[in-house]
Amino acid sequence: MPLTAPTICPCGSGKPTSQCCGPLIFEGRHAPTAESLMRSRYTAHVLLAIDYVWSTWSSASRNRTTKEAIGEWASSCHWLGLEILSCEAGGINDNTGTVTFSARYQQGQQTHQHLEKSLFRREGGHWRYIDHCN
Ligand SMILES: [Zn+2]
Numbered sequence: 001m002p003l004t005a006p007t008i009c010p011c012g013s014g015k016p017t018s019q020c021c022g023p024l025i026f027e028g029r030h031a032p033t034a035e036s037l038m039r040s041r042y043t044a045h046v047l048l049a050i051d052y053v054w055s056t057w058s059s060a061s062r063n064r065t066t067k068e069a070i071g072e073w074a075s076s077c078h079w080l081g082l083e084i085l086s087c088e089a090g091g092i093n094d095n096t097g098t099v100t101f102s103a104r105y106q107q108g109q110q111t112h113q114h115l116e117k118s119l120f121r122r123e124g125g126h127w128r129y130i131d132h133c134n
Contacts, residue, residue, distance in 0.1 A: 001026045002047075010046040011039035012082045025052045030127070034090025034097035034120035037127040042082045042103060045074045058121065058128040080104040080111070096121045098133060 001022045009020035016022075021043035023029040024036065031037035037056060044052040050071040054062070083102045090097020100117040119130040 005047060009043060010079065011043045013039065017043070025049045032092050034127055035084060035087050035099050037120060037129065038084070038099040038101060038118060039082065041129060046079045048074055050074065056129055058123060058130045061129070061131055077105040077107055080106060090120055
């Protein structure tokens, strides 16, 4: 993990980054559940680990944006926190799942709340972000 990674995980789990999203983002471990992938993708936005954000997108969804665009957007935001509101399926024995979350961030003077129900699916055994359902 980079030395600059915060001690407490940005995803709001209250766990150390090294025991939460860190190993997924920086050590190539695979997220066991859709929720853990969701959390780690949020943390990757905070830490500007854009390679991870990119690689955890479904291959079919990647043609809608570019890695550069994600990086530019993520670095224009000051991330304020993630709250997981609900999960459906997405467990260790599931192949699909949804996670509803609220992510708050500041851009310039404005504070935004991004509310999304995300769809996740396993590709080649590993969880990937497909799209939002709402
Ligand atoms: Zn985390």
